[in-house]
Structures are given as structure tokens and as C-alpha cells.
Amino acid sequence: MSVKEIYKTMEYGSAPESDLEAKAWLASHKNKFDLFIGGKWTQSSGASFAVNNPSSGAKLAMVSQASKSDVAKAVKSANAARASWQALSGHARAKYLYALARLIQKHARVLAVLESMDNGKPIRETRDIDIPLVARHFYHHAGWASLRDSELPNYEPIGVVGQIIPWNFPLLMMAWKIAPALAAGNTVVMKPAEQTPLSALYFAELCMKAGVPHGVVNIITGDGETGQAIVAHKDISKIAFTGSTEVGKFIRQATAGSGKEITLELGGKSPFIVFADADLDSAVEGVVNAIWFNQGEVCCAGSRLLVSEAIADKFYKKLKRRMDKLRVGNPLDKTIDMGSLVDKIQLTRIQKMVAAGLKEGGEVYQANITVPNKGCFMRPTLIMGVDTACTLAREEIFGPVMVAMTFRTPDEAVKLANNTRYGLAASIWSENINTALDMAARIKAGVIWVNSTNQLDAAVGFGGMRESGYGREGGREGMLAYLKPKGTDEGPLTAVKQAVLKSSAPAxxxxxxxxxxxxxxxxxxxxxxxxxxISSTGQWLDEVGRGNRKDIRNAVEAATKATKWSSSTAHLRAQIIYYIGENLDARKHEFAQRIKSMTGCSLPSAKKEVAQSIERLFFYAGFADKFDGAVHAPPVRDIAIAMNEPLGIVGIVAPQNAPLLGFVSLLAPVIATGNRAVIIPSDIHPLAATDFYQVLETSDVPAGVVNIITGEHDVLTPTLAEHDEVNALWYFGKAGGVTSVESASIGNLKQVWSHKEKEIKWSSAYGRRFMEKASQVKNIWVPYGA
Amino acid sequence: MSSIRNPGPRNLGIPLDLKHVGAVQINRSALERRASTLGTRRSVKKDNQTAWLLKAITFIDLTTLAGDDTDGRVRRLCTKARHPVRADVLEMLGASDIGVKPGAVCVYNNFVGTAVQALEGTGIPVAAVSTGFPAGHTPLGTRLSEIRASVKAGAKEIDIVIERHMALREDWRALYNMVKRCREVCGDAHIKVILATGELGTLSTVAKASMVSMMAGADFIKTSTGKESVNATLPVSLVMVRMIREYFEMTGYKIGYKPAGGISDAKTALVYMSMIKEELGDEWLTPDLFRFGASSLLGDIERQLEHRATGRYAARHHQSLV
Structure with missing residues (x-):
């Protein structure tokens, strides 16, 4: 087209970014890559596979499929590097992370191009979002390396960490995993997604340039089989995974009972809520950034549009107009908004899912624009008039498809927003601060963006609730996910055996x-x-109810109804927990006698257990209104509030020993943080718990906040562990139970915290960690500006 | 391939709708986020850039509004308007016969006659700032007679300034009446309403003042006099063009937009044009609906065009003075 013609049409034309440097780098490896193990390229023992550019179909490179023995080699190398890496000072580790941050900045352009070629995402996004966030993550965590010992003094690194990441933000997800792991002092075995391994392989070279000690970072490529080998490896102490909920559940099940820590960043179906008093044009732009960012292949994508019925028609009209302005095409073209989906499999899957979903209803609008007919491109899509019963409103599409429905009131918006198995993110648009913050508090999601969307920063934790997974990445809570409390190993949990009945005491x-x-x-x-x-000496003491699954059901139902507790003030909760302590103190002699008679311990030792239980109640009553959140400092004009929120309903299986102290040590932090508890007391010594009913009754504990079911741990625990209304399970019960509890938790991916079959010294089992385990951090981004 | 369409009927204004004005919601942070990616989501290179820069020239209101303006200064500006780009450069770009000329020449009321004379036969309209520029703090009667004088002297476009206090005190009725009176006196001359956005405090006030001015019959809304400490910015522009879109959706009238002050390089001009294309559409990319209040901008565009033509970076002193 001539200048004169363009002068008339005023078209943008194309502005492709050069791929020469990226291609030259691939060529320097003869377009073939080995595994990065022990600081050098190591040939795999398995096969290799092709990595393609999804926008053109062109083959970019051949990459190794790491076999089980390759995984073992990588873990061995990470294990070998562990001691000397951990022996380094924080400052010494910081220097490596700082060097990586600088190297990423220096190599930003080629990384941006490589990432775009490999994934299909627009160069604008890799250039302006992915790569700068990667560098930021390493900078931020260089700081954490320096600060770990002073800011997190009671923690130590976990060990060798296995990390498995998805294809949607290849290098960014790698940074989110590697930077905190190294800052904390762990060594890593990282597996990038088989679709998009190239930027991670480039990063391997940056590690060499930075002089990262051999074996601290191992990067091995491969598909799900390689991932499985990582998950299964016995010398890996933690698995950090980002990906689908399905695979997340598999990992939870596969690691059950292994003692591995796991953090999971999984899927989402995040609501994007537009109130009538929002800046509608800005909200439209928000939708663009929510669902047509990265082709909608974003776990935290705002993919469910909830619009106030009062302005729905107007909003849809504006949105459609905006959609027609989107440009889809060559990812390396600097004039496009949306590139190619990652591969044909995804494209086909999404198209089929949309076609099938539309049979259930919905009015579809697709951007009236031209889209390349070669490559994995898809038109930006809006589906209006879906309802919560529709598959498209429930299932994650993971593509450029927004589904929309209307609401009438803020309450209804909350109900719709929370009507999902996921809980990753939410975006709330209103110019009324009351409305916005009320919604932020009530929506179940780990990240909330007020009048914004997809804001990410290393200083602000990111992660989900419910089946969006657990654990946070970024910020202090992200560091904690790569650390464990320093402590003495009390040895394996010893089974508490019920004494054989010798004599029946007369009533x-x-x-x-x-x-x-x-x-x-x-x-x-x-x-x-x-x-x-039965007492430890074989005396018949009493009888307690033998609970069954229906009792657990009833208890959870009662807990479900006690929602007010979770939104009550910390001061109120503190008062009530103090009152429990006061009332327990009033009956301390009776409880001491009870403990003595059940466990056979001495009276002074029983008295001590009661005294410590009262102390525990006071400790958590005191903590209730001091478990503050934080205000983060991301590099934007936002108040980013980290709020500690209760998990909801926490199931507790109390230890068989320490019948009162173990019970109280677990119950108190759970209710202090605003959870409702369903607790199974010691099944050998249950009478301290049943005596506790009257303490609870006299302490103004609202109905349903504490529910106690007596019975055998083996019988009751599975029902509690499987219950989909229960948000977390603290298993400190009978020895040998952890594997099945962790395995059973996958139904709703409830968080499991357990003794890991280790003995717990209950006299010193208290502290901030209990509060942290009883809560989850919600990060709320609130931009401001008059 | 869509070509630029005509601007449609002239805005007749509508009755002041305070409910609509009150419902305006602007989120500054979100606006700024959008504004910050306008220049990164699009890029115009090579021949497209050449065409866009030539087009940009047609949007320029070549302006001199200084205390030391003289007839000689105004005439030099008008000569530049006749020859905005060196003929050899245009020829190399294959654009000699496009007939590129600036949108208007903008002067103080006292120099309208000089400019009209100097531009005779070019078809380039003369715009006058005519209402107690730049503060607007002269009696309305004085301002109206200033408009009458400018129109009589041959000005085809009148740039008026609003009384900021009306917007700051949200006295929308007064603002509406003032603009309406000015519009009546303009007759066939088009009226551009300068909001002096740098003095309005918030983007919401800018949005509301934009809406009221359009309701009162503005043909263009314009950011700045060039005399405020903050002139045209992308976030302010985004607010104003979105209000233009809103008004178009309400009434079917297309209102023009003129950012003024601070747009002095070709790259920024391209971002503004991209913003218009994205937010309002191709039909707004016409001098009838979009102008830059600028003068040094032309010099930079010329240099970029020369670079496009020769492949060498151009010197300032090779371009004639603006």
C-alpha cells in the first residue's frame, strides 16, 4: 500500500520485532538442548521432542525428555549442592540473585522475543509485563536472601524443592518459583512446561553467567512423566506446582503421607464485577486486561463477568465496541493485542468446550475483526446470558472467552461470585469505596483487585483459596512457603494404646x-x-458417644451456619476465648483429676496440663486482635492490603495423648482466627473434651463455633477429611493416619496440617505459626487517585 | 479498507442534563493505566508512519499566542502554513500531490486580519482566541464583542476559554449558559471550548465540564490555553474523548477534540492519533474533528519525514522556522 493510500485509510500496518537474536541463540545450540544438571548441559537418557512456534507452526528446537534416571541425577545434584548453599550467608546468596536480576534486564529483549515465539503471546506483553516482572522478582528476593536471618529468624530452608510450572507465563512462573526458593536457601529441580521450555533453558545459561554454584539450580525438560518422577522422588522435600486443578489434585494424592510440603497454584474462574456506579469505560478496559491478556490463558483471568442489571445493556454495548478494536495476529508484531494460543490442542479444546456450552444457553459475540487463518488464533469472545447452571459459567475455559451474567444487588453479586469451586482472584469495579471494600471482604479469593485487574508484584502474595490451591507466592508469606520452623525432632509419633479393661468400676x-x-x-x-x-491402669471410667459419619455431617452443618463468628470482631473473639480460660480455671481441679484418672499421670503433671491449657487460651485470646495483616509496597499507586482471613470450617483431629492441652492448643488458634471448628478429641482419653462442653456453654461461645464429636479416629476422620464443606484439616490424631487424610483431602483440596507422624511436644506447641496455619492471606489491591 | 468519513451535522447542543452530568464516573488510576499503554499497544512504522505524520500535519493548529506577537511574526507563521514541509522531502516521499496543510492558524483576536490576508487562497482557516484569553476573567459582554470582532475579521474558528470557577464550583448551569451565549455569537464560525484542564483539579471535573460544554453546543473541546502549568496529557485526553464518545452515543453529534500544549514531538503525536483511532474510530481522524494545538510539533514532524525520505537523521536548521 502506498503512502497516499495509507494516508486515506490510516491503517497501522505491522511493526514486527526482530527474531534474529533469538534464532541465533537457538542456532548456537544447534537447535537442540540437553538438560541443565549440576551446572552444566547434560545429555538425557531419554528421547527428545520438538518445541514449536504456535503462531506459525515452525519448529524451534528439539528438547530432551528427562527420564526417571535423569530426574534422579538432578535431585542428586541439588542434594549435593544443598549444604554449601545453605552455609552461605544471606548476603552471599543475595549477590547471586542480584546478578540474576541484572542479567535478566540485560538480556530482556532476547528473552521477550524467545518467550513470544515459544508461547505465542504478544511481544508487547513479554516486553512490558513478563520480563520486567521476572527481573523484579529476582530483585525483590535478592532482598529476602539478605533479610531472611533477621526477618524470619526461626525458620530454615526446606531442602531440595521440586518445581513444576505451566506454559502460560513460562519465565515468570519460573521466577516465582526459583527466586524465593533460592532466597530461602533451598536448591531446586525445575521442570518447565514441555510446550514452552526455551526461556528456562536460556535462564540456565544466565545461571552459568551469574556463577550460581553447580547444582543449586537444575532445569530439566520433559512432559508429565518427568513431572511425576519429580513428584515421586524421595529426596525432594517440597513440591511447588502451578498448573491445572486436576494435576494439583494428582500431586496431593501422589505425595500423601510422604512428608513433602506442597504448594499449589491452580485454576480459577475469577469474577469480574461491574457495579452501576463504576467508571464503565475503564471497566471495559479492565475486561480487556482481564480476559484478553495473554489470550485468556491466565489462571487468575477475570473470566466471569458479573454486571449490574441496571447498566448491563450499556456495558455490553461498550464492550462489544471495544472488542472490535482488538487486534489479533503475529505475536511479534508490536501492534497487536492478542497472539496465538499455545497449541492446537488448546485451541480445539476451547472451541469444542464453547460449542458444547452454548447448547445450554447464552448469546455469543465475537470480535468483528480479522484473525490469521494459520496458527492457533482465536477471536476474542463474549458470551452473555449464561447462568450458574451452565458449564461455561462453572468450568475454567483458559482461553479468550468471557462469560457474562447480571446481578441485582451487592448481596447477589457476592453469591454469584462465590458460587464456584475456585477462589483465586476477583476484580471489583465501583467508585463507591464502601461497596468495593465490602465486596473485597466477602469474596472468597486470594487476590482482589479493586478497579483494576491482573496486577502482580513480587511484594504482594499471590495464591488462591478453595480449589485454586494453597500457598502464596511473593511477599513474606511467599518466603514462608519455602521455609520450615527450626525445631528439634521429637522422633516418630508413638501410638497411644488403649489399656485393656481389667475391672468395671461400679457406677x-x-x-x-x-x-x-x-x-x-x-x-x-x-x-x-x-x-x-478406660484408664491407663485398666479401670472402667465412663462411656462416651461413639460418633459416626452422620454425627460429623451434623457437626459440619452446625459449623456452616455459624458464619457470624468469622465476621465478628477480633475483640469479641478474644473476650470469649478469655472467658473460656476463666471458666476452665474455675474447674481446674476437676479437670486435673480427670486427666490423672484417664492418663495415669501424676496429679502435679495433670495440674500442669490444665494450667498450660488455660495459658494457651489466654495466649490465643491475646493474639486474636494482634494477628495483623500488612500493607505492601508494590511499585504502583496502590494500597495493597494483606488481610489474614479465616479458612472457614476447620476439622481438627486432636492428639490421643495430652487430652486437654493438645485439644486446646489446636482449638484455640482455630477459633481465635475466626474459624469454626469440628473437633474429634482423643479417642483414648475423651473425657477432658466432653467435660469441656460445660466450659463452652458457660463461656458465651456462639452455637456452631465449636463442635465436638467423640469416637474412634479411624472411623470419624475419613468423613471429616472428605467433607467438601470443610476448608482445612488439622490432623494430629492416631499414628498412621496422615496418608489417608492427605489423600482424602483432594475432593475440595482442603489444606492439611498434620504431625507428619512425628511426636509433638504439646507443652511448647504454640505460637504465630498456629495462627498462620489457621488463616489465609487475602491480598487486596486498592488503587487511589483523586 | 475504511476511508475517513465526513464529520456529520454540526452540534446544535441539547438542553442541560444535570442528571447525566452528575452520573459521570472517572477512575483516575484506571485511566492512567490505559493511557500508559496507548503508546505501547500500537506502533506505526515505515510507510505507515510517513502517512500518519503527513496526516498529523493536517491536524495542527499552528499557533502563536505570545505577548510579543507582531504582524511580522504572524505572517511568518502563515508562510510556514503554506509550506509546512520542504517540497523536496514531499517529492521523495511521493506525497507532493496530497496537498498537506495544517488544520488552521491560531492567533489572538488582534491578528486575525493579518492572518486572513496572509493565508488568502490557501483554504487554511484562521482561528482566534477571543474570550479574555487565557484566564477568561473579563466581563461576558467584552468577551462576546471580542468574538464578534474576530468573526467579522474573518476568523472561521473561535477558541474560547471557560471560566474555571464555574467548573470548580460545579455551577454547570452558569457554564452551560456562558458557552451557549458564545456559540450563538460565533454564528457560522466553529467554537472550540478550552477547559484549561490543568486548573480543574480532577479528571471528574474535566469530564463534567466536557459534557456540559458539548451540551451547550461546542464544536470542539480543547484541553488547554498553553498557559496553565499542566497542559494536554494522555489521561486528560482519554477522559475528554470518552466524553465525546458518550455525547455522540447520546445525540449522534460528533464533537472534535483538540489537545493543546506540550505535544512537541512526532512520536507523541502518533500516540494521540492512535488514541483517537482506538477510542473514537477512524472517522475522527480528520481535521474537522481532531486538532493539535501546537507549533514546534511541526518542526519535529518535518525532521522525521526527512529521515523517512533520506534515511538520514535530519538537522533542525534544515527546516524552515515555525
């Missing part, structure tokens, strides 16, 4: 019948069955 006085404690009332066990309580 004395009036019969006392301990039932369950559900919804603030004593409730007869559903099975109308009891089990005996």
Missing part, C-alpha cells in the same frame, strides 16, 4: 452421659451407641 452417684456437642447443644450420637473410656 457411683447420678449417671453422667457425655453426648456430642453440636450447634451449641449436647446431642445424642446418631448411632445411639457408646464406647468405653
Amino acid at each position: 457411683t452417684g447420678i449417671d453422667k452421659t457425655a453426648k456430642n456437642y453440636v450447634g451449641g447443644k449436647q446431642a445424642r450420637p446418631d448411632g445411639n451407641s457408646v464406647m468405653p473410656v
Whole structure:
């Protein structure tokens, strides 16, 4: 087209970024890559596979498929490097991370191009978003390396960390994993996605340039089989995974009982909520950044548009107009908004899913623009009028498809927003600060963006609730995910055996019948069955209810209804927990006698257990209104608030020993942080817990906040571990139970915290960590500007 | 391939709709985020850049509004308007016969006659700033007679300034009436309403003042006099063009937009044009609906065009003075 013609049409034309440097780098490796193990390129023992440019179909390189033995080699190398890496000072580790940050900046252009070629995402995004965030992540964590010992003094690194990342933000996800792991003092075995391994391989060279000690970073390529080998490797102490919820569940199951720590960043179906008083034009732009950023292949994509019915028509009109301005095409063209999906498999999957979903209803609008017919391109798509019963409104599409529905009131918006198995992010658009913050508090999601979307920063934790996974990346909480508390190993958990009944004591006085404690009332066990309580010396003491799965169900139902506790003030919770302590103190002699008779310990030692239990209640009552969140400092004009929120309903299986102290040590932090508890007390010594009913009843504990079901751990735990309304499970019960609890948790991906089959010294088991384990951080981004 | 369409009927204004004005919501942070990516989401290179820069010239209101203006200064500006780009450069670019000329020459009321004379036969309109420029703090009667004088002297476009206090106190009725009166006196001359956005405090006030001015019959809304400490910015521009879009959706009238002050290089001009294309559409990329209030901008565009033509970076002293 001539200048004169363009002068008339005023078209942009194309402005392609050069791929010469990236191609030259690939050529310098003869377009073939080995594995990066022990600081050098190492030939794999397995096959190799092709990596393609999804926008053109061109083959970019052949990459190695790491076999099980290659994984073992990488883990061995990481293990070997561990001691000397951990022996380095924080400053010494910081220097390496700083060097990596600088190297990424120096190599920013070629990395941006490589990433775009490999993934299909626009060069504008890799250049302006991905790569700068990668450098920022290393900078930020260079700082954490320096600060770890002074800011997190009671923690130490976990060990060798296995890290498995997805193809949607290849280098950024790698940075999110590697930077905190190294800052904390771990060594890593990293597996990039098989679709997009090239930037990670480039990073391997940067590690060489930075002189990162051999074996500290190992990068091995391969598909799911390689991933499985990493997950299964016994010398890996933690698995950090970002990817689909399906694979996340697999990892949870595969690692059950292994003692591995896991953090999971999984899928989402995040709401994007537009109120009538929003800046609608800006909200439209927000939608563009929510769902047509990175082709919609974003775990935290705002993919469910909830629009106030009052302005829905107007908003849809504006949105459609905006969609027609989007440009889809060659990812290296600097004039495009959206590139290519990562591969044909994704394109086909999304197209099929949309076609099938539309049969359930919905009005579809696709951007009226030209899209290349070669390559994996898809038109930006909006589907209006879907309802919560529609598949498209429930399932993650992971593509450039926004589904939309309307709401009438803020309450309804909350209900719709939370009507999902996921809980990763939410975007809220309103110019009314009351509306915006109220929604932010009530929506179940790990990240909330007020009048913005897809804001990410190394200083602000990122991660989900519910089936979007657990653990946070970025910020202090992200560092904690790569550390473990320093502590002495108390050895393996010893099984507590019930004594053999030797003599039946005659009933004395009036019969006392301990039932369950559900919804603030004593409730007869559903099975109308009891089990005996026998002292350590074989004396018959009493009988307690033998709970069954229906009792657990009833207890969870009661806890479900006690939502007010979770939104009550910390001061109120503190008062009530103090009051529990006060009332326990009033009956301390009786409890001491009870402990003595059940466990056979000395009276002074029983008294000590009661005294420590009261101390524990005071400790957490005192902590309730001091478990502050934080205000982060991301490099934008935002207040980024990190709020500690309760998990919801926490199931607790209390230890078999320490019948009162173990029970209280777990219950108190759980309710202090605003959770409701369903607790299974010691099944050998349950009477301290059943005596506790009256303490609870006299302490103004609202109905449903604490629910206690007595019965055998083996029988009751599975129901609690599987229950989909239960948000977390603290398993400190009978030895040998952890594997099945962790395995059973995958239904709703509830967080499991356990003794890991290790003995716990309950006299010193308290502290901030209990509060952290009982809560989850919600990060709320609130931009400001008059 | 879409070609630029005509601007449609002239804005007749509508009754002041305070409910609509009150409902305006502007989120500054979001606006700034969008503004910051306008220049990075699009890029215009090679022949497209040449064409866009030539087009940019047609948007320029070549302006001199200084205390030391003289007839001689105004005439030199008009000569530059006749020959905005060196003929050899145009020839090398194959653009000699496009007939590139600036949107208007903009002067103080007192120099309208000089400019009209100097531009005779070019078809380039003369624009006058005519209402107690730049503060607007002269009696309305004085300002109206200034407009009458400018129109009588041959000005085809009148740039008026609003009384900022009306916007700051949200006295929209007063602003509406003032603009409406000025519009009446302009007759066939088009009226550009300068909001002096750098003195309005918030983007919301800018948005509301934009809306009220259009309701009162503005043909163009314009950011600045060039005399405020902050002149045209991308976020302010985004607010104003979105209000233009809103008004178009309400009434069907296309209102023009003129950012003024601070746009002095070709690259920035291209970002502004891209913003117009994205937010308002191709049909707004016409001098009838889009102008730059600038003069040094032309010099930079010339240098970029010379670079496009020769492949060498150009010297300032090879371009005639603006």
C-alpha cells in the first residue's frame, strides 16, 4: 500500500520485532538442548521432542525428555549442592540473585522475543509485563536472601524443592518459583512446561553467567512423566506446582503421607464485577486486561463477568465496541493485542468446550475483526446470558472467552461470585469505596483487585483459596512457603494404646452421659451407641458417644451456619476465648483429676496440663486482635492490603495423648482466627473434651463455633477429611493416619496440617505459626487517585 | 479498507442534563493505566508512519499566542502554513500531490486580519482566541464583542476559554449558559471550548465540564490555553474523548477534540492519533474533528519525514522556522 493510500485509510500496518537474536541463540545450540544438571548441559537418557512456534507452526528446537534416571541425577545434584548453599550467608546468596536480576534486564529483549515465539503471546506483553516482572522478582528476593536471618529468624530452608510450572507465563512462573526458593536457601529441580521450555533453558545459561554454584539450580525438560518422577522422588522435600486443578489434585494424592510440603497454584474462574456506579469505560478496559491478556490463558483471568442489571445493556454495548478494536495476529508484531494460543490442542479444546456450552444457553459475540487463518488464533469472545447452571459459567475455559451474567444487588453479586469451586482472584469495579471494600471482604479469593485487574508484584502474595490451591507466592508469606520452623525432632509419633479393661468400676452417684456437642447443644450420637473410656491402669471410667459419619455431617452443618463468628470482631473473639480460660480455671481441679484418672499421670503433671491449657487460651485470646495483616509496597499507586482471613470450617483431629492441652492448643488458634471448628478429641482419653462442653456453654461461645464429636479416629476422620464443606484439616490424631487424610483431602483440596507422624511436644506447641496455619492471606489491591 | 468519513451535522447542543452530568464516573488510576499503554499497544512504522505524520500535519493548529506577537511574526507563521514541509522531502516521499496543510492558524483576536490576508487562497482557516484569553476573567459582554470582532475579521474558528470557577464550583448551569451565549455569537464560525484542564483539579471535573460544554453546543473541546502549568496529557485526553464518545452515543453529534500544549514531538503525536483511532474510530481522524494545538510539533514532524525520505537523521536548521 502506498503512502497516499495509507494516508486515506490510516491503517497501522505491522511493526514486527526482530527474531534474529533469538534464532541465533537457538542456532548456537544447534537447535537442540540437553538438560541443565549440576551446572552444566547434560545429555538425557531419554528421547527428545520438538518445541514449536504456535503462531506459525515452525519448529524451534528439539528438547530432551528427562527420564526417571535423569530426574534422579538432578535431585542428586541439588542434594549435593544443598549444604554449601545453605552455609552461605544471606548476603552471599543475595549477590547471586542480584546478578540474576541484572542479567535478566540485560538480556530482556532476547528473552521477550524467545518467550513470544515459544508461547505465542504478544511481544508487547513479554516486553512490558513478563520480563520486567521476572527481573523484579529476582530483585525483590535478592532482598529476602539478605533479610531472611533477621526477618524470619526461626525458620530454615526446606531442602531440595521440586518445581513444576505451566506454559502460560513460562519465565515468570519460573521466577516465582526459583527466586524465593533460592532466597530461602533451598536448591531446586525445575521442570518447565514441555510446550514452552526455551526461556528456562536460556535462564540456565544466565545461571552459568551469574556463577550460581553447580547444582543449586537444575532445569530439566520433559512432559508429565518427568513431572511425576519429580513428584515421586524421595529426596525432594517440597513440591511447588502451578498448573491445572486436576494435576494439583494428582500431586496431593501422589505425595500423601510422604512428608513433602506442597504448594499449589491452580485454576480459577475469577469474577469480574461491574457495579452501576463504576467508571464503565475503564471497566471495559479492565475486561480487556482481564480476559484478553495473554489470550485468556491466565489462571487468575477475570473470566466471569458479573454486571449490574441496571447498566448491563450499556456495558455490553461498550464492550462489544471495544472488542472490535482488538487486534489479533503475529505475536511479534508490536501492534497487536492478542497472539496465538499455545497449541492446537488448546485451541480445539476451547472451541469444542464453547460449542458444547452454548447448547445450554447464552448469546455469543465475537470480535468483528480479522484473525490469521494459520496458527492457533482465536477471536476474542463474549458470551452473555449464561447462568450458574451452565458449564461455561462453572468450568475454567483458559482461553479468550468471557462469560457474562447480571446481578441485582451487592448481596447477589457476592453469591454469584462465590458460587464456584475456585477462589483465586476477583476484580471489583465501583467508585463507591464502601461497596468495593465490602465486596473485597466477602469474596472468597486470594487476590482482589479493586478497579483494576491482573496486577502482580513480587511484594504482594499471590495464591488462591478453595480449589485454586494453597500457598502464596511473593511477599513474606511467599518466603514462608519455602521455609520450615527450626525445631528439634521429637522422633516418630508413638501410638497411644488403649489399656485393656481389667475391672468395671461400679457406677457411683447420678449417671453422667457425655453426648456430642453440636450447634451449641449436647446431642445424642446418631448411632445411639457408646464406647468405653478406660484408664491407663485398666479401670472402667465412663462411656462416651461413639460418633459416626452422620454425627460429623451434623457437626459440619452446625459449623456452616455459624458464619457470624468469622465476621465478628477480633475483640469479641478474644473476650470469649478469655472467658473460656476463666471458666476452665474455675474447674481446674476437676479437670486435673480427670486427666490423672484417664492418663495415669501424676496429679502435679495433670495440674500442669490444665494450667498450660488455660495459658494457651489466654495466649490465643491475646493474639486474636494482634494477628495483623500488612500493607505492601508494590511499585504502583496502590494500597495493597494483606488481610489474614479465616479458612472457614476447620476439622481438627486432636492428639490421643495430652487430652486437654493438645485439644486446646489446636482449638484455640482455630477459633481465635475466626474459624469454626469440628473437633474429634482423643479417642483414648475423651473425657477432658466432653467435660469441656460445660466450659463452652458457660463461656458465651456462639452455637456452631465449636463442635465436638467423640469416637474412634479411624472411623470419624475419613468423613471429616472428605467433607467438601470443610476448608482445612488439622490432623494430629492416631499414628498412621496422615496418608489417608492427605489423600482424602483432594475432593475440595482442603489444606492439611498434620504431625507428619512425628511426636509433638504439646507443652511448647504454640505460637504465630498456629495462627498462620489457621488463616489465609487475602491480598487486596486498592488503587487511589483523586 | 475504511476511508475517513465526513464529520456529520454540526452540534446544535441539547438542553442541560444535570442528571447525566452528575452520573459521570472517572477512575483516575484506571485511566492512567490505559493511557500508559496507548503508546505501547500500537506502533506505526515505515510507510505507515510517513502517512500518519503527513496526516498529523493536517491536524495542527499552528499557533502563536505570545505577548510579543507582531504582524511580522504572524505572517511568518502563515508562510510556514503554506509550506509546512520542504517540497523536496514531499517529492521523495511521493506525497507532493496530497496537498498537506495544517488544520488552521491560531492567533489572538488582534491578528486575525493579518492572518486572513496572509493565508488568502490557501483554504487554511484562521482561528482566534477571543474570550479574555487565557484566564477568561473579563466581563461576558467584552468577551462576546471580542468574538464578534474576530468573526467579522474573518476568523472561521473561535477558541474560547471557560471560566474555571464555574467548573470548580460545579455551577454547570452558569457554564452551560456562558458557552451557549458564545456559540450563538460565533454564528457560522466553529467554537472550540478550552477547559484549561490543568486548573480543574480532577479528571471528574474535566469530564463534567466536557459534557456540559458539548451540551451547550461546542464544536470542539480543547484541553488547554498553553498557559496553565499542566497542559494536554494522555489521561486528560482519554477522559475528554470518552466524553465525546458518550455525547455522540447520546445525540449522534460528533464533537472534535483538540489537545493543546506540550505535544512537541512526532512520536507523541502518533500516540494521540492512535488514541483517537482506538477510542473514537477512524472517522475522527480528520481535521474537522481532531486538532493539535501546537507549533514546534511541526518542526519535529518535518525532521522525521526527512529521515523517512533520506534515511538520514535530519538537522533542525534544515527546516524552515515555525
